[in-house]
Structures are given as structure tokens and as C-alpha cells.
Amino acid sequence: MLGELIQFHSIEELPDSPVTLGTTLWNPTGTWRSVRPVHVTRLSPCMLGCPAGNPIESFIRKIEEGDVDGALALIREENPLPAICGRVCFHPCEEACNRASMDASVAIHELERWVADRGKWRPTVPEKETGKSVAVVGSGPAGLTAAYHLRRLGHAVTVFEKEKELGGLLRYGIPAYRLPKDVLDREIGFLREMEIIFRTETTLSESDFEKEGFQAVLFAVGAQRFRDPRLVHQEGEGAWKALEFLKKVNEGEIKGLKGKVVVIGGGNAAIDAARCALRLGGQVTVAYRRMREDMPAFDEEVAAAEAEGISFVFLAVPQSVKRDGKGEVTGVGFARAKAGSLDASGRHKITVDPHDTFSIEADTVILATGEEPDEIPWQVDYKPEATRCETDRPGVFVAGDVVGSQRTVAYAIGWGKRAAVAIDAFLAGKEAELEKITLPGGEGISMRAYRGEVTIPEGEAVSFEEVNDFYFPDVKRAAPRRLPMAQSVSGFKEVVKGLSKPQALREAGRCFHCGDCVMCDNCLIFCPDIAITRKEDASGYDVDLDHCKGCGICARECPRGAIIMVEERV
Amino acid sequence: MKKVLMGNFAASHGVRLSRAQVISAYPITPQTHVVEELSAMVARGDLNAKFIKVESEHSALACCIAASVMGARAFTATSSHGLLLMHELLHWAAGGRLPIVMVAVNRAIAPGWNIWNEQTDTLSQRDTGWIQLYCASNQEILDTVIQAFKLAESVKIPVMVIYDAFILSHTYEPVDIPDQKVVDKFLPPINNPEALKVGEARAFGSVTNPDFHMEFRLKLHDTYERAMEKFSEIDAEYAKLTGRNYGIVEPYQCSDAELIMVTAGSLAGPTRMVVDGLRAKGIKAGRVKLKMFRPFPVEALKEALKPAKKILVLDRNLSPGTGGIFAQELRVALKEDKRPVWGFVAGLGGRDITPELIESMFFDALGAEVPVSNTIFKGVRL
Amino acid sequence: MIEPTYTIEESEELVHPGHLACQGCGATIAMRYVLKALGKKTVVVIPACCWSIIVGLFPSSCLDVPLIHTAFETAAAAATGARAALDVQGQEDVNVLAWAGDGGTFDIGFQALSGAAERNENIIYCCYDNEAYMNTGIQRSSATPVGAWTTTTPQGGLEDRPKKDIVRIMAAHNVPYTATANVAFPDDLYQKIKKAASYKGMKFIHILSPCPTGWRIPSSESIEVARLATLSNVFPLYEVINGSKWRVTYIPQKKVPVEKYLEAQARFRLMGEEEKKRIQKNVDEYWKELLKRAKR
Ligand SMILES: Cc1ncc(C[n+]2csc(CCOP(=O)(O)OP(=O)(O)O)c2C)c(N)n1
């Protein structure tokens, strides 16, 4: 605010010597400015990295503020499965995390898990029912997520699951040492409390759909169809398809394995199968056609497998399952491959020499050569990666692995959210405006934005260059507690035991809070023009544009890129 | 109380009686006794002041300036090179309208080093804005110091009390030291309403742009003119309390004088003797002692010089190429006047000015219609 | 809880906006925190320097405390006088702050400063060091580092003389408190001023204050560059109690090469690789010696 300049009308009014009589507040030094600082909320890159659209930066801030329940409530606004995500998600958010460029990314997934395990949260039934009814086919992460959000939007939801138990891949694919079943049950339990109806060992026919009065159906049936490598002698005892093997293990039907096990493949299913086989007593080798760095499996998983004593053979292209006279598996025959240049996906191209062969002894072979999307039992057609989840039939939607190529839990949750929005819009007879609620530059969507509770910040996410790393002292990334190795490999107890409270608090403190003003006062502290003040309600800062000269120190010293300099119009 | 005092100690007593609060000074002959005695007075508790033994005259005056800005009664003393080192700050003090009092003991300026009497040091500071009062006796020194504080504080202009090296500074004379009570009545505690106060947000000496600078100087100039009147009032008031006063100018035997010599400082004594001698010889001589040099008392001088047909100026100072500074100033003051002015320069660097030499000046003027030149050096040896 | 980063107490701003500092002026930030630490019962003395302009033209002042402008070379002497006046007036509790540039401290005002220090005047003398005579247009002072371009060192690094070690010189006066500070570390600065104010006698604080105009850096990088000075050990933060007890108050977590500091500023653009190496060596040696003095 400008003050007034003292005026003198006669020499008598003047003091005897130049002794000042007022302040400089009258002086509009703001006119010197060519750029002005603006406090803004910007996206943090972690959130762009999260396909599930988790409100990462803000839930970490809640942890720092000591509000674990609040943190959990915030996550559950977007993601119904934090205890699961925190365990099995391979955290692309952490790759996007700006802190990775300084020392190591924030252990976001560990924090999510810690919040989900520690926080108290109770589900509620919607205040207002829409009277609309939706069927969800498949109870994997995509189906569960869609069901949860549709229910929150006031629709009646029935989930159909063909298996005996709920969870799809979460139950039958992921081994218990990664995701204990009680964790899964607890999350599903919350959904039950919301009065979502679950029907197991049931499929939904077109006629039932009509009969039961559903207005929409979502197929989230996953991708479990075996991709056949067509090896010689692969049919028969002693050779497993990976998902079948994992299902049996998860159901407790396989109690032990003897002798040597060869797992063929390099994806997550291969590693899961290998680590299960090891726990069942097998002596395990994983054979993969390309190199270590080309494996689609998550690096942490591969590393864990190695640490547990599983052997790896690379550039081994499987040719045949070797069996003896009695038909029992004795080994696997391979052709040796040579690694060439990188292909479009960044993996090595290989050339196979069919004459350069070798074999590995085996008593059991597990084929983990990949899966294809399942068939939808209805007459529908849809495009792969159909982001609006629509098919050629109105009211019929698809989500998850069946439509997307990125087959991870986080992606599945993202799909589930998009499907919920698409169906909700459909039921209201509206166009789903997904663009408006998608984080720009990312894949996740915001349900809170969909419900109009928040607006998604515009512009690019804060880059590491915009972070002032001086303000963040080196703090080592938290390493979660783990089960001792001997115990890990001898059973299916959860290996990773999560963070302790002090660990979690310290880890949360490592977050830069990119693009989100935490009122650290740096802008105010370093302003040479004393032009920045705290708002009275402590909701941010005011800039005194009458006096701000636009030096830009505030933007530069903002630790987290939450101030931008905007050019003044002339 | 009467005491036999050196001129320098007379000055110290004047400062003590004036209850100076901040004293800051640096040694230089022939002034040093003033501050030596003051530090002794402070040490003895005779004077409740801060005495700061700074590391230079420049700092001494800087220190007094700030003390004065903060409303304290400040005093310093110096001579010659010390005064010249203060030059920059003399302007600060006057431009800042600060009622500082300084004793300046006239001493010659090097090279070569010369500690003896000459008035060029103070006279060359004439444009700094300080009031200059020249003294002719130790009593006058003491009285003038007290008057100077009152004058400075009433017009907010710093005052220099000036007297000659050794002739006064180191010479003992009987001096009447007034009672503290009398002085307190005359000089109340300092009260400068424009002084800075803690808790107020005012800045002294701010950058002043062309919109204001000239007005401030005009104000200083106008007040400077009034300082003359003010001094007369103060002088009269002092006379009431002590029976002594000095006047801006002191004419002696001027009422019917045909030749009048103008001079300042301790030369007042010998010139008076010479006038008496000349009068005895029937020559109508007179003498004007100039007490106030800044502001220059044009009207008072004109009045005193009215009867004179010829005017003589005795300068113990030199503005090289121009001559004596008093003569120069007087010529300007009398610029409408047709009367001839003899400008004598004598006694530089402590050379004796004997009565005979002074007498010879009167005879020079008697024997000619106009001076042989603008500046006449007297007593040159070689 | 998100930890508060600063220990600077919330208090009234004693520097008003509308002042005349250039964009990004470090000396202005320095004044803010020094006055915040000292509070309203303070009298400031400023000799000729940028700050005599910054504070504003008659009839305005940006400071909310009394201020005495004084001649270039007289900061310490004038502060002495202000102190004396306050003392005789019974205002011993008022702080007197002398606030001078590097030219007014290292060079022309050094005599008065040394005098005041020797007398152990009860004042706080802050030298805001922008490493040249900035007010008169970027001329070299004895605080200008080797190799820096100024208008009187157009060739940059010709004068191979180390910067005058003013804090050591002041500490050698055995005054109660001397310290360095840097506007990029406002907390350290603030706490040092608080500490200084708790001592009776002469306190001397040497504050590195970036000058975007003279250092040839964008105004926005003012703090960044000042910070690099400390992170690279070019300008270590330390304090000396009674001229003998040395304490380093900030040890950089990650060592930054001097080069990074130099290269951030166009005033060092004329500097050669050899010179940079030599400076690195000098900096390393000085730092080692400092740690030794601080018995670390
Ligand atoms: C006696 C004197 N000499 C020269 C000047 C001109 N002058 C004014 S400010 C200044 C430079 C001050 O430099 P510094 O003390 O470093 O402060 P800065 O301007 O860099 O803030 C100079 C040379 C002056 N005012 N007085």
C-alpha cells in the first residue's frame, strides 16, 4: 500500500536541516518491475507418475502435520486399495520424484503403506442414492476400484467374480509374501461395508443383465490367458503355466516342490513363480531370452530373487521341455541367443543360433512367457487402450488389463477410476469430460476434481531445476524393515515389514512438496523490498505490488517452485 | 573567583561552566592544554561529561556531530592541521544546524612545520558556515566560550571560539571565573527540539536533491545574518550577570579618528598601545577590534569606521595572491566607499609584531594618499 | 509437523518498502535482519555508501528508527558520538548500530573503526560487504576479491592481492565479539546480531551482501550466489569471542568448488583457469587454518 509524500508549501515549513519527516511508503517502486511474482500451486511430478492418481504430495504433507488419519482419508478419496498399492505397486511415482535427482526419491510407496496400515478410516454409504444400478464383472484391482467410486457416486453396485474368492490377480496372482491375504481381505471388507454387493463364482449373462435391471456393466476381467511359447513336449506333468502355478500356490494346493525348477520368462509372473518355487523347496533357475536389463519384471523383484539365491540364465531361448522315457521332466533345451542393438522399446534385439544349443536340468518347468487379455463373454467390440473405457455397445464398458497394455495394479486402479467416471457420466446422460480431471502430462485422474472439490493446477509439473535443493539437507532414504532372509525363503510370511513411525515421519520430511507452498516463509524472508506478507488467515502470502520491484529472489529461493515470475504487460 | 590562568585553561573553565556533555578531541599544539585540563576535570568529577579520546580530529568532530544530532551539548578543540583535517565535517556541522562549540587556537600551517601563531587556519574555514568569534584576552576566551554555547544553541549554528597561539594560549593572565550558578542562569540545559529521539523514525542528513538543497542553504544564510543580533542580545545579557561584554566590534578612539586600523585577536592589545602613542603625538588614530568575523559585521564596521579618512587593516594571515583576509573582506564590505584601505600582512608563522612595526603602518598611511599596493608585507626580514 | 526453518522471531519490520535499492540488493536484506534483531531501541549511523541512497531522499526515510547520516570515513566515530550522547542522557540500553559498506570500512573509514575498536566503544558495527565501491559505480576497494572486474580493474585479475582479512584484523583488537555473516543465511545473521547485542563493548559483524548490479548477476540470483560463497568456503561463517575464541558457525554439508561460485558471476568472467585453481588453493588453505583456529 502506498503512503503519502510530505509536501512543503513554504520555506518556513521546511525543517532547518534535511531531517526526514516520513516514510518511503509513498514511493511506488512497483513501477520499476517488469516481472511479477505469483504464488501458485503446481503439480508435483510424483503425481504425474502415478497412474492411479494418488494425491501423493498432499498426503505426505498430512503425515508431516501429524495427521495420519487425514492422510489416509485423502488417499482413499482417489484410491480404495492403499494397503495393497503400498505393497505391490512398483511406484512409478518414485521414478518421477524430483528428489531422485538429488539423493534418492522419497519412499512414497512405503509411506502409502504406512498410512494405510496405521491410519484409521471407516467407509460410509452414500448420502444420496441415484437409484441407478451397475454391474462390475471381475474383482481385480480395476473392478474393485470402479465399484468403490461408483458406489461413492451413489450408484448401487454388484460385483461378479467367477472364482471362489474376490481379488482376482491380487488374490491368485500375487504371492502372500508380497501381499498377505488378510490385507486384501481388509480392503475388500471396507467395500462390503459400503454396501457393494459381491457375487462370487458367478458370471453375468446378457439376459441376466437385462433381467436384474442393471443400467450399465463394466468388464474388468483382466489378462490371464496363457501366451503359449509352443515348446516341444511342453504338455504334460511337471510343466506349469505360471498363473496356474501361482493360483495353486495361493490356494495352498501345492505344498512342496522337489529338485530343480526352471522358470522360463522375464516378467513379474516369472519372478513371483520363481520365488514361490524357492519357498516350496525348489532349486530355482530363471531362464530369459534377453539380458538382465531387458527383463520386464520390476527391478526390485529381480534383485530380491537374486538375493534369495535364485539363479538366472540369460540369452537362453527355450526350445523344448526334455522328458525321459516315463514322460517325466528332466530339463529344458535352449538355443543360445546373441544380443544386438536396442529395439524401439529399449531392449536388446537378439539373434538366435538354432545350432548353438544347451540344456538345463529340471524336475519342474514353469512357463511364464506372458499373458493375453481375457475374452469378454459378450458380443462387444472395443479398441485397445480405449481411455474412455467405452465399447461399441452403449452401457457396456471395459477397464484394466483387458484393455490396457500396462498391466500393473496402479494402472488397473487408474482404469477403474476412469471407468467409474465414464459410467457415472453415461448414467447421467452426459459426456465424460476426462480431460478436465486428468493431471496434465500424466495419466491419473482426480476424483476430487470430478466431484468439483479441487481444481487441477495448470502448467507443467515442477522440474528438479526449479527445486532449490539447498533447503533440503541430505537425509537417507528410509529402508523398510525386512524379515530375516532364512525366514523369508522358508515360508510365505510377508518379507517387507514397512516403516517404523520415526522412519515414516523422517521419510515424509524428505518430501520437497514440489509446487505446493507450505508457508516456509522463504519468499518473505528474502524479499529485499519487504513486499511479501503472510495472509491473515495463514492461507498463503500477499505481494505488495505497489512496492515489489520484481527482482525474482522469492521465486528463486522458493524451495519448491511454488512461485512463478509473470511478465508485466506494458 | 579570580585565578591566574593560561588562555587554554580559561577555555577549559568556560567549557566546564557550560556543562558540556560530550567532549571529543585530539592533541595538537598549542590547543592540547584545553582538552588535557578538561579530561582532568572529568576525571576529578568537576565536569559530568563523556570525554572521548578519539584517534583524529576528523573523528573528534564526527563524534561531536553525532552527539549533537542526538541532542547532547558537544565540544571539541583544535588548531591548524587538526582544523584543516576537520574541514569536511565543519560543513556537516553547520549544514546540519548543530550547536557545537569548538575552540580553535590559531597556528601556522606547514610546510615547514610551524607551531607559532597565524590566523590562516581559521580564516580559511570561513565558508564552512561556522560562526567565528576572535578573542583578545584570557578573560574574553572564558566568557566567549560560555556565550558561544548560548549563541550556538539559540540559532542552531556551530560556533568557533578563536584565539592566538602562545600569545594567549600559553600566557597567564588573571581571569575572573564566574560562579556556576551565574552561568547556569545564563545557559540553561540544552534543548534541541530537532534532535533525534529514540523511538522516533527520523533521519538526519538525508540525501537532498536540487528541489530542497538550496532552500536549506538559504535558511542557514538567513539565520546566520540574524546571529549577529542574537549575539548582541546574549552579550548584553552576559554583561548584566558578569559586568563584562565585548561587542561584535570594539572601536577604540574611533569617534574622531582620521586613521583607523582594523585587526582581530590578541593584536587588539598592542594596536591600542600604538593608538595611545600616536594620539600623544597628536595624530588622530583609532583602532577597531573585530570580534565576530563570521557572520561578517558589515554594518557595525561601517559605523565604527565612519569618521576615518584612511583605513588600515592588520592581517596576521595570508590568502596567497590576494593578501590579508580581513582586508579583503573589509574592501568588499566598503565597496561603495572611496576611502583608501591599506592592507598590511605581518607576523606570519609567529613572527613578532612589535609596536614599532604597527606604528610604521600608521606612518605609511599618513605619508601617502593611496597605498602603494593592495597588500603590504611588514616585518619581512630578508 | 513441518518444522519452521527460521528462528527469526516475528516482529515489526523496521525497514519500510519504497526504498531506493536496486532489484535484488543484498544489503537491504541484511539491514532487515540486523534491525529485526536489534529492535526499535536502536540508533543507526550510516556513512556515504549505497545505503545513504537506499534509505530514501529527504523528506523520507525507509527506516523506522533514528538514523544519522555521516561523512564517508566517520561511521565508527559518529557511532561513538551517538553512544556518548545516549549514555549521558541515561539511555544506555539503546543500541547504536554503525552501518557501512566495505569501502567505508576496509578503506576510508578504517582509521575511525580501529580507533573505536581500540577504545572498545559500546556499539555494533556492521560492514555490509558488496566487494566494491558500488554507490559510485563499481570501483575496486580493498574488499574486492582478486580477479573481479570493476570499473577500475577493467582487466579483472591483474591485482594478485588477497582480500583484506577484516575480521581477523578486528579480532586482533581483542573486542568482545567479531563475526562474519551472509544474507543467504539470515538465521545465522539474526542470531549473531542478537548475540552481539548481548555484549558490552565493540561488536563487529562482516556481512556478505551481494550486489547484482556490481557482481554482474541477475537480481534473482542474488541470494543463490551469496550462498555459494559460503558453501564454497570463499566466505566462511564464524565468530570470534574476545579476539581469541574462534567458532565456525556453519560447516557446508556438501563441498562446492570455488569455480562454481566464480562462474555464477560475470564479474569473474575474465579469470583464467590457473587463477581459479590458485584461488581454490587459497580458499582451502584458509579454511584449514580457520578450522585449526577454531580447534575443530
Ligand atoms: C570523503 C569521500 N570520498 C568519496 C566519497 C564518494 N563516495 C560515496 S559512497 C562511495 C563508495 C562507497 O563504497 P562502500 O563503502 O563499499 O559502499 P557501497 O556504495 O558499496 O554500498 C564513495 C567512494 C565520499 N562521499 N566521501
Ligand SMILES: [Mg+2]
Ligand atoms: Mg561496497
